[in-house]
Amino acid sequence: MARTAGSDGEKTQAAIREAAVDLIARYGYEAMSMRRLAAEVGVQAAALYRYFPTKEDLLFSLMRAHMEALLESWEAARPPSPDPVAQLAAFVRNHIGFHIARRHSTHVNNMELRSLSHDKLSAILRLRGAYEKELRRILRQGAESGDFAVEDVALTAMAIIQMTTGVIVWFRPDERLSVAEVADTYHDMTMRLVGARPRRNNMREDVHVRSRDEFRAW
Amino acid sequence: MARTAGSDGEKTQAAIREAAVDLIARYGYEAMSMRRLAAEVGVQAAALYRYFPTKEDLLFSLMRAHMEALLESWEAARPPSPDPVAQLAAFVRNHIGFHIARRHSTHVNNMELRSLSHDKLSAILRLRGAYEKELRRILRQGAESGDFAVEDVALTAMAIIQMTTGVIVWFRPDERLSVAEVADTYHDMTMRLVGARPRRNNMREDVHVRSRDEFRAW
DNA sequence: GAATTAATTGAACGTTTGTTTTATTATTAT
DNA sequence: ATAATAATAAAACAAACGTTCAATTAATTC
Numbered sequence: 476m477a478r479t480a481g482s483d484g485e486k487t488q489a490a491i492r493e494a495a496v497d498l499i500a501r502y503g504y505e506a507m508s509m510r511r512l513a514a515e516v517g518v519q520a521a522a523l524y525r526y527f528p529t530k531e532d533l534l535f536s537l538m539r540a541h542m543e544a545l546l547e548s549w550e551a552a553r554p555p556s557p558d559p560v561a562q563l564a565a566f567v568r569n570h571i572g573f574h575i576a577r578r579h580s581t582h583v584n585n586m587e588l589r590s591l592s593h594d595k596l597s598a599i600l601r602l603r604g605a606y607e608k609e610l611r612r613i614l615r616q617g618a619e620s621g622d623f624a625v626e627d628v629a630l631t632a633m634a635i636i637q638m639t640t641g642v643i644v645w646f647r648p649d650e651r652l653s654v655a656e657v658a659d660t661y662h663d664m665t666m667r668l669v670g671a672r673p674r675r676n677n678m679r680e681d682v683h684v685r686s687r688d689e690f691r692a693w
Numbered sequence: 694m695a696r697t698a699g700s701d702g703e704k705t706q707a708a709i710r711e712a713a714v715d716l717i718a719r720y721g722y723e724a725m726s727m728r729r730l731a732a733e734v735g736v737q738a739a740a741l742y743r744y745f746p747t748k749e750d751l752l753f754s755l756m757r758a759h760m761e762a763l764l765e766s767w768e769a770a771r772p773p774s775p776d777p778v779a780q781l782a783a784f785v786r787n788h789i790g791f792h793i794a795r796r797h798s799t800h801v802n803n804m805e806l807r808s809l810s811h812d813k814l815s816a817i818l819r820l821r822g823a824y825e826k827e828l829r830r831i832l833r834q835g836a837e838s839g840d841f842a843v844e845d846v847a848l849t850a851m852a853i854i855q856m857t858t859g860v861i862v863w864f865r866p867d868e869r870l871s872v873a874e875v876a877d878t879y880h881d882m883t884m885r886l887v888g889a890r891p892r893r894n895n896m897r898e899d900v901h902v903r904s905r906d907e908f909r910a911w
Numbered sequence: 912g913a914a915t916t917a918a919t920t921g922a923a924c925g926t927t928t929g930t931t932t933t934a935t936t937a938t939t940a941t
Numbered sequence: 942a943t944a945a946t947a948a949t950a951a952a953a954c955a956a957a958c959g960t961t962c963a964a965t966t967a968a969t970t971c
Contacts, residue, residue: 477935477950519949586804638856696918698967748960
């Protein structure tokens, strides 16, 4: 046998990508064999090589797509207002939402960096660096404007990213908490973490920003 | 050839463990072959099976040792005082110190859970659960005493653990910051995160606890 | 110094791995 | 219809994998 009825390159590629993210997230890149992946897609192993020249190229393609989607997601979510409080709120909410929606893909990006060769690793780290730079920019502007009490911008940025990305480790949909509740709680914790204080002139976003008790007076 | 001059079972086992942690942390469990590990130790692959019946048993032994060391470290560091503020301060400082000192081992424990069979995974998760339970206990007591403003104890505990464990991702000794400075900053961030407020009756630990600006009045 | 035990080697086993090659069939364009 | 192209199967490759086994030597005990 050879070409099967109804076979379509685009659909096959999409099916490969989806199955690969699932398998790598569950078993790890090294533990996923090309034959197992092919079986999941319902195809022979050799067919995979029509879409990705090597196993590592497949991994890299998945990871790059994830990072590019993350950057695009933030560009779309970034508020027009330069207000650091509103920007940080939007950043945290977008980050939480994105990572919960793409748990498996995030897992792959966090776990499989070491399986990339030098050049491909650099490319992913460059995208990651661009994303982290956005958070550092927000924290720096907030510190300069007096909205935040942040001593070490770089360290605080890492702390926030790790705390919020960590949500994928324990959060499972359809359990105790909804995505919105989780996002609310992480938003509150982040605002306290950076020492955010109430604004004198409330802006539109403040209704959202002050949604819970992060500014509660003791 | 066979037994080599000066060979000693205990030393060989220790050398295997050390080399395995390094290799697994660097390349991953699946990517580390028994032959590569043996070469690192300076021995033939067959010799490894005198100490560990299978590759997975080796991994499990390393991970269990790590978790037991973490629990022992906390038991030794836990202050006698029941004061939640002092307990949380000690917890965070011990956690940071332990994980920086054992970066590679921590990496293995965080990354290779999926390579364990069901029973071994359960054993590790049980130890991990016992450790996390300590933090939840501190947060709950602090919330009840009014020292902390924590809405969701379980969620906050995960956030703190992920934020503080994340230090191993970016921290490198002999760079910009010392371990003590990093511990100070994470301590500050944690205290703000949980909404810690100053105590009326200052205790011995408060000198330390209030070392920086986490209670700065705005 | 002989017997015993501990530590290791070297070779081998059967599987599985990522990948390549060649042939074959479905689809599309002419 | 026919030619060209896209998509896949089937078989094969050498290399690497975890693990086992028998032989061999160092250290220890008697």
